[in-house]
Amino acid sequence: MNHWxxxxxxxxxxxxxxxxxxxxHDLLLQRTFGIIGSLFLLGTAIYLNVLAAGGEVxxxxxxxxxxxxxxVLMLDRLSAMMLLLTGFLATVVQLYAFGSGWDxxxxxxxxxxxxxLMGLNGAFLTGDAFNLFVFFEVLxxxxxxxxxxxxxxxxxxxxxxxxxxxxxGSTLFLAALGAIYASTGTLNMADxxxxxxxxxxxxxxxxxxxxxxxxxxxxxxxxxVPLHFWLPSTYANAPGPSSALFAVMSKVGIxxxxxxxxxxxxxxxxxxxxxxxxxxxxxxxxxxLGQLGVYGTRSLTRLAAYAAIxxxxxxxxxxxxxxxxxxxxxxxxxxxxxxxxxxxxxxVDMIAARRGGDVWIRLRPTFPxxxxxxxxxxxxxxxxxxxxxxxxxxxxxxxxxxTADDAWMPWIWAIILITSLIALVAFxxxGSTLFxxxxxxxxxPDNDTDxxxxxxxGPILHKLETDEHIQDVxxxxxxxxxFTSVGLLLAGLVALTIFAGPVTDYLARTAAQLHDIDSxxxxxxxxxxxxx
Amino acid sequence: MEALVATAIGALTAAGVYLILRLRxxxxxxxxxxxxxxxxxxxxxxxxxxxxxxxxLRDHSGNITGxxxxxxxxxxxxAIVISFGMTAVVVMMALGAFIEGGxxxxxxxxxxxxxxxxxxxxxxxxxxxAGQTKGGSA
Numbered sequence: 004m005n006h007w008x009x010x011x012x013x014x015x016x017x018x019x020x021x022x023x024x025x026x027x028h029d030l031l032l033q034r035t036f037g038i039i040g041s042l043f044l045l046g047t048a049i050y051l052n053v054l055a056a057g058g059e060v061x062x063x064x065x066x067x068x069x070x071x072x073x074x075v076l077m078l079d080r081l082s083a084m085m086l087l088l089t090g091f092l093a094t095v096v097q098l099y100a101f102g103s104g105w106d107x108x109x110x111x112x113x114x115x116x117x118x119x120l121m122g123l124n125g126a127f128l129t130g131d132a133f134n135l136f137v138f139f140e141v142l143x144x145x146x147x148x149x150x151x152x153x154x155x156x157x158x159x160x161x162x163x164x165x166x167x168x169x170x171x172g173s174t175l176f177l178a179a180l181g182a183i184y185a186s187t188g189t190l191n192m193a194d195x196x197x198x199x200x201x202x203x204x205x206x207x208x209x210x211x212x213x214x215x216x217x218x219x220x221x222x223x224x225x226x227x228v229p230l231h232f233w234l235p236s237t238y239a240n241a242p243g244p245s246s247a248l249f250a251v252m253s254k255v256g257i258x259x260x261x262x263x264x265x266x267x268x269x270x271x272x273x274x275x276x277x278x279x280x281x282x283x284x285x286x287x288x289x290x291x292l293g294q295l296g297v298y299g300t301r302s303l304t305r306l307a308a309y310a311a312i313x314x315x316x317x318x319x320x321x322x323x324x325x326x327x328x329x330x331x332x333x334x335x336x337x338x339x340x341x342x343x344x345x346x347x348x349x350x351v352d353m354i355a356a357r358r359g360g361d362v363w364i365r366l367r368p369t370f371p372x373x374x375x376x377x378x379x380x381x382x383x384x385x386x387x388x389x390x391x392x393x394x395x396x397x398x399x400x401x402x403x404x405x406t407a408d409d410a411w412m413p414w415i416w417a418i419i420l421i422t423s424l425i426a427l428v429a430f431x432x433x434g435s436t437l438f439x440x441x442x443x444x445x446x447x448p449d450n451d452t453d454x455x456x457x458x459x460x461g462p463i464l465h466k467l468e469t470d471e472h473i474q475d476v477x478x479x480x481x482x483x484x485x486f487t488s489v490g491l492l493l494a495g496l497v498a499l500t501i502f503a504g505p506v507t508d509y510l511a512r513t514a515a516q517l518h519d520i521d522s523x524x525x526x527x528x529x530x531x532x533x534x535x
Numbered sequence: 536m537e538a539l540v541a542t543a544i545g546a547l548t549a550a551g552v553y554l555i556l557r558l559r560x561x562x563x564x565x566x567x568x569x570x571x572x573x574x575x576x577x578x579x580x581x582x583x584x585x586x587x588x589x590x591x592l593r594d595h596s597g598n599i600t601g602x603x604x605x606x607x608x609x610x611x612x613x614a615i616v617i618s619f620g621m622t623a624v625v626v627m628m629a630l631g632a633f634i635e636g637g638x639x640x641x642x643x644x645x646x647x648x649x650x651x652x653x654x655x656x657x658x659x660x661x662x663x664x665a666g667q668t669k670g671g672s673a
Contacts, residue, residue, distance in 0.1 A: 133610060140617050147624055151631070159632035160643055163560055166625050167641065170567050171555060173621070177574045177614055184607065185581035236643055301650045363650050 005054065008063040008078050010047045011086055011124035015040060019117030027111065034101055037113035041097050044120060045090035048083070055083035056509075058516065062130070062526045069534040070527045071194040077130035079523065080513040081334070085127040085258055088338055089251050092345050093120055095491045099349050100244040102484030103356065108153040108242070115152070119145035119248065126255050130527060132183065132190040135259065136176050139224070143169050146252060149245040150237060161240035168233035172223040179216035186210040193527040195267045196520055207273040214274045217263055218281060225256030225315055228288040235296065238308035239362075243352025246307070250344035253315060254337055261322060261330065265517045270325055282323035283411060287418050290316025294422035298429040303355060303362045306433055307347045310387050313426065314340035317389075320415055321402040330514035332401035335507055339394040339499055343386040346492040350379050353485060354437065364433045369441050372482065377438040379489055384430040386496050389423055394499040399423065401507070540580055547573035560629035560639045567625065571618040575611050582607035 018040035026032040054061060055078055063076040097116065099105075106112040122142025129135050151162040184190055186209040187198045202210065219230065226234040234253070238246045264278040293313025300306050318340060321333035355362045357370035382393070389395035399419060406415045499506060516522060547569050554566025582604030590605035633639045 133613070137613065137617070140621070144620065144624060147628065151628065154631075154635070156632065156636035157643070157647060159628060159635050160641075163625070163628050163632045164641060164643075166621075166628055167555070167563050167567065170621055170625060171570070173617075174567075174570045174574045177578060180610070181574070181578040181581040181607075184578075184610075185583075188604075190606075190610075236647070365650070 004063055004067075005061060006063075007047060007050060007054070008061055008076050008128065009065070011044055011051070011090075012076070012121055012128060014043055014047070015117040015121035015124065019114045019121065022117065023111060023114040027114075030107055033113040034106065037106075037116060038094070038097055038101075040117055041090070041094040041120070044124070045087075045094050048086040048090035051078055052083045052087050054078065055080045058512070060516075060523050060526050062530075063128075064531070064534060067534050069531050071189055071191045073534070074134060075130040075191065075193075075527055076128045077192070077523070077527065078128060080509075080516050081258070081261065082127045084334070084338075084510075084513065085254070086124055088254075088341055089120065089123050089127070091495065092251050092341060092492075093248060095488050095495075096244050096247045096345060096349070098491070099247070099485050099488035102481050102486075102488060103243065103352065105153070105242050105244050111148065112152055115145045115148040116248070118142075119149060119252075121145075123251065123255065127258060130192050132180055132192060132195065136173070136180060139176065139255070140173060142252065142255070143173070146245075146249065149248070150241045152242050152245060158240045161236040165233050165237040168223070172220050175216055175223075176220040179213045179220060182209050182213035182216065186213065191527070192262070192266060193524040196524055197528070199267055200272055202273055204273055211274055211277070214263075214268050214277060215281075218260070218278060221256040221259045221263070222285065223256070225253050225260070225319070226289075226312055227256075227282075227285045227315065227319060228292050228312075229285075231289065231292070231312055234312055235305055235308045238311060238348070239302060239304035243348055243355075246304075246348040246352075247345040250311060250341050250348065253311065254341055257315070257318065257322060257333075257337060260319075261333075261517065265325060265330075266520055266523060269518075269520070279323050279325060282319055283415075286316050286319035286323055287411075287414065288316070289313070289319060290422050291418055292316075294426045294429075298425050301364050303351050303364055303433065303437075306364070306429070307344070307351045310347060310426065311340075311344045313422065314344060314387070317399065317402055317419065320419070321405050324405065324409065326405075327511065327514040327518060328405040330517060331507055331510045332398070332405040334510045334513060335394075335401055335499075335503075336398035338506075339386070339398045339496065342492050342495045342499070343383060343393075343395060346379075346383045346489055346496070347387055349485070349489045349492070350376065350383050353482075353489070354380070364436050366436065366441050366443075369438075372486075373438060373441075375486065377434070379486075379493070380434055380437070382493055383489075384434060386493075388426045388430055390427070392500060394496050394503065397500060397503050536584060536586075540576065540584065544573050544577050544580075547576070558641050560633065560641055563641060564622065564625055564629060568618075568622055571614075571622075575614055575618070578611050578614060579607055 018036055022033050022036055026036065061078040063078070064070065065074045065076070068074070093116070100112065119142055122138050122145055125138035126135055126142060129138055147162060147166050150165060151158050180190060183195070186207070187195055187202070189195055189198060199210065223230045238249060241249065260278070260282070268274045268278065270276055270279065290313055293309050293311075293316055296309030297306055297313060300309060314336070318333050318336040321329045321336060323329070354376055357372065357376070358367050361367060386393040386395045389399040403416055403419060406412055409415060551566045551570030551573060554562045554569065557563060557566070585601070585603045588601045588603045590603045590608050629639065636644070
């Protein structure tokens with residue numbers, strides 16, 4: 004039993020508690036401990052990936068109790084990969100929080116950050132359905148705090164919607180767990196997998212209800228249409244770094260769908276093709292609605308939010324097949340879309356901060372760092388839309404390749420390609436309004452000498468109505484750090500593109516491991532000689 | 536007894552769902568509480584309804600007698616604690632939104648939907664020309 008497996012859950016809890024107890028008035032100490040915590044998690048995640056790459060599923064028994072009764076943490080390739088993704092995104096975005104000064108606009112930013120990481124890591128590691136619920140609540144309660152960080156009426160209102168929606172989701176989750184427990188008598192995932200497979204086929208009514216409820220709950224977390232209503236307002240009104248971290252939070256829903264519907268309810272089990280039949284139409288609708296939202300919105304932050312919905316749709320199309328090529332493509336697109344959405348939220352936040360909090364896509368005089376920001380916006384737009392040369396293109400190709408023999412193939416391909424075009428137009432329009440046409444609004448540079456009549460001043464703009472929910476650039480902030488952080492995310496995308504071959508090979512082995520259910524059940528239930 | 540418990544769960548759920556769909560935050564909080572009560576009772580019954588039996592596997596002498604499933608009770612305990620915490624958070628957020636926003640409506644206000652007037656170069660020039668001619672004639 005390797006004790007590092009529990010470190011991604013314990014360490015952030017410890018750091019979060021220390022930050023809130025001992026350094027709540029000292030921002031420098033908070034930042035130091037926050038970044039040390041994130042780096043530590045990143046290091047642990049790398050180590051755990053090496054451990055999981057061996058191919059064996061690792062079990063951590065809390066208190067060394069025997070499995071179906073004791074609580075277990077499970078580490079396989081998929082959870083290790085999600086840990087690494089979370090660790091990388093959290094560390095980089097935390098740099099942005101320092102650089103943009105967001106962490107000084109309210110209290111307890113770094114403590115909440117740590118608790119959010121604890122919830123995320125716990126949800127990826129747990130091997131027990133009820134603990135999945137508990138970790139969901141941990142990450143949600145931290146995300147409520149991060150979402151309303153900085154305050155303001157709009158953000159609080161969006162926060163109330165967000166929390167209500169997710170509380171309703173949580174009650175459904177409990178109902179699903181109750182139904183599953185009532186029909187199987189266990190909540191340990193490996194044990195569930197065994198018992199569900201052994202259940203007589205004519206006695207599965209309650210279990211089916213539980214499976215559908217679970218799918219709905221995870222759909223709410225992943226913001227699949229028609230359960231996406233919480234996302235646009237939440238992501239558009241949350242602070243930039245929080246939305247960037249939430250990019251991985253919506254992937255928890257996808258992770259849970261993969262986990263439950265490969266392990267416990269695989270396609271040939273009692274629930275048959277339930278997940279595929281429900282997920283594929285939902286995914287197509289999500290993609291369509293997300294990209295139409297990107298096209299239709301006039302707000303920069305909503306543009307990013309709808310782009311995040313669209314990317315969820317694309318990756319769910321691939322996941323919905325639950326075969327190895329589909330899962331490989333889906334996981335590749337999952338990594339890509341998390342990094343790309345994170346980068347997009349950060350770039351949008353930087354632009355909005357420099358325009359005095361104006362998030363509308365309309366002409367404004369140019370602002371500091373226009374050139375650099377336009378390059379970053381261009382690069383993230385390429386990644387998000389899925390144009391070559393960045394990984395979005397490879398990801399979409401993989402998704403299309405995986406669905407080539409599907410009965411729905413014409414629909415899937417048509418929707419992917421057409422929505423890509425729609426998103427391309429939308430991003431092109433936003434970019435040209437923000438950066439290109441804005442130059443025309445600027446007053447001519449004053450080159451003349453004092454002799455002639457002075458050039459007439461540029462058009463008088465409406466007074467900037469600063470939206471209260473996004474404050475101006477902080478004077479004490481360090482833009483260099485903020486740019487570094489976006490650069491690191493883009494570097495991650497470039498690396499994902501260059502190493503697409505090895506990464507997809509690795510992901511293919513991950514998908515194979517997901518389908519080898521015995522490799523998951525054996526270590527938990529059958530190899531427990533030393534337990535109590 | 537099964538019918539009684541099932542009716543209670545159903546009534547609580549129906550009331551909770553109705554209240555959640557209201558647009559004022561107080562009603563939503565109330566509905567959320569009712570829904571969590573309903574779910575807690577439902578979780579409790581997921582271990583079968585048994586009367587007058589302890590939630591342990593053995594009595595003092597070590598004999599296995601009748602027992603209630605102890606696991607749902609542990610689950611309900613956790614669920615109650617979590618739902619209390621969540622209710623506290625939603626009440627605080629609703630209060631914050633009410634104090635800062637001035638009303639307790641759940642939906643987003645107008646400003647969130649309507650875009651401020653568009654600025655185009657042409658519109659600016661036109662307004663300027665209009666301003667100049669006005670200034671000249673005066």
